[in-house]
Amino acid sequence: MTTSSNDLYSNISSKLKSSSIIGRKIIYFESLSSTQDQLKELSKTNEEGLIIVAGNLTQARGRFGRKFYTNTGGLYFSILLKPQLDLSESRIITLAASISLAESIYILTNLKSSVKWPNDLLLNGLKFSGILSEVYTVNDSNYLLLGIGINVNFPKNKLPSIIQSSSTTLKDVYGKNLSKIDLLSEFLKNFNKMYISLKKKNKSELLKKWVCWDDNIGKQVSFSVDSLTYYGQILGINTNGELLLNVNGDIMNFSSGELRFVE
């Protein structure tokens, strides 16, 4: 008898530590339009920590309403969080997810990826994962839908040609397939630890880790927000998880916007 993908994913839940919050319930779908929409649908009747995983997505969305390109072989999931924290703290949670993913990939493959503020992961300077954080409010509480897409077991030539020069996949860099079940399990171990610390208002570990995983500190960038573009040097993040840039000697902090590296 073969084990179905749904069983494999829900087995991850049974192996988590009893203190874990995220991933106590995992539901797998072969195909969905977006795991974010499916999760929102189920968010009112489920506890925080619910995860929706899909084998593939037909309408995955990224930041700024852009399309996110998927392929069978990728890992696509959304996590329901009800953190009872304010919006700046929600931002920190998203950064914690990026770091947890970078740590998990390192543990499983020895590959050192880099986080790019706010929510991308890069290998050799090329994007292989993106995280989308959507907040919505129900009865004065903020719900956070954290959607994560990872190019795992397919070559980058399966991505549309327009993004091939800026993207990569784990398969291309690692040279072989990586178990998506192992990747999600490892991620949940690491993310649960960080999430529990953040719920206790302990951000210091995250802020230290960000510096270790952000290879882009010191780089020259352009930063676009509200139709304005700034040019500066990345200094890191502040305690609210905002980006810090040195713009002509002024230290500016940004809570959202788009970062591009300048040659």
Ligand code: BTN
């Ligand atoms: C980005 O790179 O801008 C973020 C991409 C986030 C994509 C993931 S895939 C799983 C989840 N469902 C979606 O529709 N989007 C996110």
